[in-house]
Amino acid sequence: MKQLSAKVAAIAPSATIEITNKAKKMQREGIDVISLSIGEPDFDTPKHITDACIGALKKGETHYAPSNGIPELLAAISEKIAKENKFACEPDQVIVTCGAKDAIYEGMEAVLNPGDEVILPTPAWVSYEPCVQMAGGKTVFHPVNQKTFQLDDSILEKVNAKTKMISINSPSNPSGAVFDKKSMKLVADLCEDHDLYAMSDEIYEKLIYGKEHISLASLGDMAQRTITVNGFSKAYAMTGWRLGYAVAPKPIIKAMSRVQQHSVSQATTFAMWGAVAALRGDQKCVESMRSEFDRRRKFMVAELGKMGYTCAPADGAFYAFVKVTGDDNKIATDWLEKGHVAATPGSSFYAPGWIRLSYAASMERLHEAMERIKKVGGK
Ligand SMILES: Cc1ncc(COP(=O)(O)O)c(C=O)c1O
Structure with a gap:
């Protein structure tokens, strides 16, 4: 064989x-x-979320939906982003995916060419490197300071002509660390100075204890070059629903949409109605x-x-x-x-x-x- x-x-x-x-x-x-x-x-x-999903099922929301997501959810996400994450976001800058993991995969596929390098501060969650690999890219690991778990200038040494992206995750899985303003600013400056894209996985933004969550895309011109990844699994206890999303500049969303159209087609229609209730409902x-x-x-x-x-x-x-x-x-x-x-x-x-x-x-x-x-x- x-x-x-x-x-x-x-x-x-x-x-x-x-x-x-x-x-x-x-x-x-x-x-x-x-x-x-x-x-x-x-x-x-939470019950109001499952009720909304059951209601959608009963109403016959069991058909194909627009590939990027139902308009009601795209609107709810773009409003949430503008209000909480503090950067402008139109509904056509959003794609709803089958979990945040799928958003990461599609985002890497959309941006990387074979041989492109992605800087990944470590410790890092297990799926970024495989997603980079599947997209033909190469991960360049950058260990963070193991006392503060913040970034410093030493990350600059990892940048070269092949660097295309930096991928960060704050609050972090596995370390639980939250990047402070200085670390975030360092990433933003690095991207702006070297014309890099960024992926910012913010799926744990709501699970934070006494620290401030800063969205990378809210800094400088970062909204023009950042794929912000988020989802419903952690904040709303919806792991099995397989619902995540990405917010990015329109050309990136268009490219991610191509990957989505020819792979999973869309996130599950009635599950997306549950997500609308999650974002619009009582927090x-x-x-x-x-x-x-x-x-x-x-x-x-x-x-x-x-x-x-x-x-x-x-x-x-x-x-x-x-x-x-x-x-x-x-x-x-x-x-x-x-x-x-x-x-x-x-x-x-x-x-x-x-x-x-x-x-x-x-x-x-x-x-x-x-x-x-x-x-x-x-x-
Ligand atoms: C940092 C991080 N990003 C993304 C994910 C994927 O979440 P989802 O269930 O939305 O695919 C996880 C899940 O463990 C995670 O820890």
Whole structure:
């Protein structure tokens, strides 16, 4: 038989999904595994959102919709962006995608030519590099300062004639760090000085604890060169709905639309009606989930501190990023096999020596997880 695609063979499987699968296998075997390895809110989608979706289904919203999204959702997103993210956005600068992940994939396909380089500050979430790779580009990793988790001038050393884009994610998965104004300004200046595009994944913007979220596109002329990625999975507990979106200059949206038209066609029609309710409805549900995450975050960081671990600044998202001195893969394997706690080694995020623990689990399970980690140990 002829060889399958070399391009796809070169792409690593998603480490977070692999570990979760291993944990699920242990669970199926009857082992009580506490799964802190995946980035998924443990809350149900708020009722007014599911009701809107059910209402749409009952009304017969089960047909094809415009590929970029239903006009009602495009309008709701563009209003949200102008109001909250503070940059101008017309509805035709928006594309609704099958999750933020799909927006990242389409965005990379739209911008990159073979050999183009994308600077990726690390630690970084697992899917950016594969999306760059699928689009024929090359990822250039740039480790951030591992104390402050902010950017500094050293990132300039990564820029060369092949650099096409910088891809950032604040609040960050996996570190929980939030880029401050200085880091954001540095990215904006870099893009303006070297004529680069930017991708700014802001999916955790609502899950932030005492810090200010700054949208990259709100700085200088960045709206002309930025793909802002966002979605409904994290803020509204809608992971399974597979709904995300991108906001970008019109030529980029047009190019992304081509990819979308010939791949997934569109996001699910009735699901988009749920998203309209999410954006237009009462935002109290977001705040109540955020404050519960905040309570868990404080607990986790304090408990880990008592055990002698330090964490990256847990200012956003729902992850404690824990510094370990031994081999992170081995320690995470011990935690899973001996302690039955699933965590993700930092190596999966290009940051060996760290382990990511999600605190998107009930307080009771987090208490139990801390006890188990204490028993297994491993620093
Ligand atoms: C930083 C980041 N971006 C994007 C995504 C993808 O989210 P979605 O469920 O909208 O595809 C995730 C999910 O884990 C994430 O952590």
